[in-house]
Amino acid sequence: MSNMFKNINLSKSKKLFEEAQKYLVKGVNSPVRYFKPFPFFVEKAKDCYLFDVDGNRYIDYCLAYGPMVLGHANDNIINTVKEQLELGTAYGCPTEKEIVLAKEIVNRMPCAEMVRFVNSGTEATMSAIRLARGITKKNKIIKFDGAYHGAHDYVLVKSGSGALTHGSPNSPGIPEETTKNTLLVPFNNEDAIKKTIAENKDEIACIIVEPVMGNIGCIPPKEGYLKFLREITEENDIILIFDEVITGFRIAPGGAQEYYNVVPDLATVGKIIGGGFPIGAIVGKKELMENFSPNGNIYQAGTFNGNPISVSAGIETLKNLDNEFYTQTSKTAKKISDFIGETAEKYKIPNKIYNVSSMFQIYFNENEVVDYETAKKSNTERFMKYFYGLLDNGVFIAPSQFECCFTSIKHDDEVVEKTLNAIEEVFKSLK
Ligand SMILES: Cc1ncc(COP(=O)(O)O)c(C=O)c1O
Structure with a gap:
């Protein structure tokens, strides 16, 4: 794990995972939370950020799989x-x-x-x-x-x-x-x-x-x-x-x-x-x-x-879910998903990206994704490289091609800029 990441140190998470595995199946209480070689363990969260036990901070586009529309610890x-x-x-x-x-x-x-x-x-x-x-x-x-x-x-x-x-x-x-x-x-x-x-x-x-x-x-x-x-x-x-x-x-x-x-x-x-x-x-x-x-x-x-x-x-x-909320969260999701699509094109990575309001996801796939069969043909290995790359650059998305990204009202312009930089960084070396 240590050489998987250039920027983040996960030594405390690793220790906790070893301990957790003794009592909790694969260290987690819901399968989506596990990814190889081990997930980071969260200490706290605020607004659009998750903070792990090693002191790393991640911009969060998983948002507990959807509920945190107002950000964490509102x-x-x-x-x-x-x-x-x-x-x-x-x-x-x-x-x-x-x-x-x-x-x-x-x-x-x-x-x-x-x-x-x-x-x-x-x-x-x-x-x-x-x-x-x-x-x-x-x-x-x-x-x-x-x-x-x-x-x-x-x-x-x-x-x-x-x-x-x-x-x-x-x-x-x-x-x-x-x-x-x-x-x-x-x-x-x-x-x-x-x-x-x-x-x-x-x-x-x-x-x-x-x-x-x-x-x-x-x-x-x-x-x-x-x-x-x-x-x-x-x-x-x-x-x-x-x-x-x-x-x-x-x-x-x-x-x-x-x-x-x-x-x-x-x-x-x-x-x-x-x-x-x-x-x-x-x-x-x-x-x-x-x-x-x-x-x-x-x-x-x-x-x-x-x-x-x-x-x-x-x-x-x-x-708190007023018109401004819907306008802003969709605008943010569109900006990020458009950028992901453009960057993938720039680096010649086959992709299809879908965005509905404040939901979005990229598929590493040459063809349109319309159902289970077409989704399953996506390059899941490449997706995980994309996931690890984003994590290393301070951005957390759900660790699977078969999940969705979400925006909250707390993802402001500054946070979006940081996210776009991280995306660019990841695509530069994505194979
Ligand atoms: C569309 C949909 N239905 C049902 C569920 C199950 O909800 P819960 O995890 O709260 O049991 C989920 C969970 O992600 C979901 O996305």
């Missing part, structure tokens, strides 16, 4: 959480703050008439699928190759994110009976959906889709594709679920459904609405949501659902 979030800490941290009873956050969500997101808070995006998609199956009394679901909807059994097939990065897109341990009802289709392909629906007439409960595929890099939907999904689901009594755990409140105030002007029946959200604390939510049309227990009989529950700390931080976060 003062207002700290204050609101401190106030809530004094008032108690879990009650097992409802609070007014849950109404406030639910209202903020309903006011922003077009499909959201009601909300059920849970603790993670994983729980949100699991429960949304259960809701769709319970309402329609059908078992099959359609999921896209390479989409990641969390780490639960219905959806861990041909999965993106860490599952793909670490070579287990189809995880062992999931009974075939569980996933035989998960029908897989390539993203951005109308014929595949038509065929799958025709072959499984009246058996499909829902289609679950990441409107922008953010767990296999950053793949935008082709023009009209989401509208096509809306129409074909309506024609066939299939519930359309947008998994907006990444895109929700990030790419527009109302998420991808506002950005692309297509309203699903249900959506799953998370990350941003917890302001850096654990959360998830299922949102959607009242007539569907009311089927959740205790009003209906589709069971969903959680000791920490609507946890007051997460909810307080979420309210404070959403309050």
Whole structure:
């Protein structure tokens, strides 16, 4: 490791990794956090920076995989959480703050008439699928190759994110009976959906889709594709679920459904609405949501659902997502992604770069990336060289070709300039 980097010393991280491995599998608690030969260990974070235990500082474009839109350790979030800490941290009873956050969500997101808070995006998609199956009394679901909807059994097939990065897109341990009802289709392909629906007439409960595929890099939907999904689901009594755990409140105030002007029946959200604390939510049309227990009989529950700390931080976060936030974060992401593309061209490195609002990713690939198969043909080895190079130059992105980069409100002009210099430095020697 020591000779991998010219500028950073990771000796304390190395020691911690050796210790961590004794107790934690590969030293981490989520596979995406591991990269070879060992990850740096974080001491603290502020604004757009992560600081590791060896005193290195990194400009952060991973942002905890999305939630930190206001940057790390935001003062207002700290204050609101401190106030809530004094008032108690879990009650097992409802609070007014849950109404406030639910209202903020309903006011922003077009499909959201009601909300059920849970603790993670994983729980949100699991429960949304259960809701769709319970309402329609059908078992099959359609999921896209390479989409990641969390780490639960219905959806861990041909999965993106860490599952793909670490070579287990189809995880062992999931009974075939569980996933035989998960029908897989390539993203951005109308014929595949038509065929799958025709072959499984009246058996499909829902289609679950990441409107922008953010767990296999950053793949935008082709023009009209989401509208096509809306129409074909309506024609066939299939519930359309947008998994907006990444895109929700990030790419527009109302998420991808506002950005692309297509309203699903249900959506799953998370990350941003917890302001850096654990959360998830299922949102959607009242007539569907009311089927959740205790009003209906589709069971969903959680000791920490609507946890007051997460909810307080979420309210404070959403309050700050004004027009300026969306203009600035998208402008920053566009500037950086344009520069990456131009620099890659300058150094004759085959590339395709995609940017939607404050999300972006480069693929080391000669051809357009539109789905799982095309994404998988990218040069992942070169991507890791790019990753290590950026790290050595003080920039942290998620350590995989199959993740996405994000900007926050704290990535200002000075930080962007530093980032562009680091990018130039890396491409100079990228092979
Ligand atoms: C689109 C999408 N859905 C669901 C999830 C799962 O969310 P969580 O990690 O909070 O369980 C993720 C996590 O990255 C995600 O990106």
